[in-house]
Amino acid sequence: MTATLSAPATRGLVEITGVRKSFGATEVLKGVSLTVEPGGVAVIVGPSGSGKSTLLRTINHLEKVDGGHISIDGKLVGYEVRGQKLHELREKDILKQRTEIGMVFQNFNLFPHLTALENVAEAPVVAQGRSKEEARRRGLELLDRVGLKDRAGAYPRQLSGGQQQRVAIARALALDPKILLFDEPTSALDPELVNEVLDVIRELAKSGTTLIIVTHEMGFARDVADTVVFMDQGQIVEQGTPQQIFTNPQEPRTRSFFSKVLEPAFNI
């Protein structure tokens, strides 16, 4: 079911082309284009308000784009091409597309009235029509994978922030998505809990699932990314390998941002 380790990933190509998005009079995405290869790990960094999270949310159609388009494995997100027209997909079809894209939120957004296992096993049953028994078994497997098998019966409020976020990752994985989106997954965590979550994501980076991660953890970005994307004011300013972006940024805006967020001792 899951993408096997080491085999070259064949699914999860994300192509973002000229995406624009405004909230009221403010244009938060000003024509963003980005390609993430199947199995690739793209880390988006940049100052707050630069449009990173909005870009992430357009990929699974939580935000409708005002211009441009996004496709996954060549299929448009939120629209269907018929003749020369783009037909908006109905809710049902959008939901089906979303099952291929897992998302992990900054505030976890676990369902507080459901146990960890119920949180993980809910969507496979109602969105993919799997049997309850199968979803349960797979849910326990996934909780085991994030190191929380023994907390399967706990309610989110009985878990620490780091544990909650790991349950949220297991929940996103339960649908066997091609792509996983992480929206600042460690920003709401106490410093000592950050690593337990990053370790889980590091593992996922090797699994062949495409990952797109918005984060402020620069050390983690350097370790895990194939591509680092620097965004500012609704545009992609620069992108490249971690080596290029962190040690030899070409754009003055990139340089000034990293000079503020990287410690002086930060070297590769």
Next chain:
Amino acid sequence: MSSATSRVAQARPAPTGEPATTAEAGAAAAAPGQAATETASAAGGNLTSDGGLPPGGAPRLAADYSSYRVVAAKHPWRWVGTAVVALGVLAVAWSLATNPRWEWGVVAQWFTAQSVVNGLVETLKLTAISGILGFVLGFILALMRLSASPLLVSVSWTFSWIFRSTPLLVQLLLWYNLGYLYEKISLGIPFTDVRFFEVQTTTLISQFAAAVLGLTLNQAAYSAEIIRGGILSVDQGQLEAAAALGIPTWRRSTRIVLPQAMRAILPTAFNEIIGLVKGTSIVYVLAYSELFYTVQVIYNRTQQVLPLLLVATLWYVVITSVLSVFQYYIERHYSKGAVRNLPLTPLQKARKFFATHAVTNRKSL
């Protein structure tokens, strides 16, 4: 100075295990102020180098109060207040029991009389039917109000507006006299002569139907707002997470949003239901023989007005009490996950009270 004291205190070996004699403890208790000045002056900037111990000085034992007896704080005014209130309660109870004009004998005689019980059943029936229908309709109205369609929103708003701004009494009389406004009610295709069936309004709208219709529609208008409030109280992130997981819309409402909204809905909803139990008494204007109308009929015959009103009142108290117990357990059910640990039920609390009480009695402190 105070920081120096605390550091020194921490650096000392813990006195556990070695039972300090009272004399030692007393000396140590007298020491703190003195020790603070000593260490502060002696240590100076030297504290970090030797882990906080004063140079050359032997570690001093911290004041040990473990053998002291704890004397509870006294609350004399609490006792005075308790006595005054207890006296008041006693006086009320005494007058209720001894004043012959309450006519408890008459109350007892009618409390379980067949006609009263029949009236009670009618009251329960009205409450249950209009309560359930009212909340179902209210749920639909709340969803309409929250929908993206401007028409649905305004229809829902208008419904609540009309039914909340007219007196229930007027609504009931209007429904009961619908036959005056519309002689016949028919189902057909609008603007054509096609009729599937047609009935006399007066045969369709009985007293019972008018009562249920009036109470239901009125209840729906209020419960719509309660349910809408509950739904709005659920964090937007919950909907987003559910949408991102591809959970279908209806399932999102029933499985994710509603159970969380219930926590906000339940207290007010039970308020409404309890209000409805007593509110049903208003249908006496339709001469519908529910509990209140029944006792009125009886006391008009027997002239025992107050005792019979007491009969009705006591039954309302019984219903409300039973509902309150339901409320407690339903609210507890929906607080799963919202609190770290569920609060104890009264039964569990009582058990715990007796258990700990037995323990403290056994302990000779």
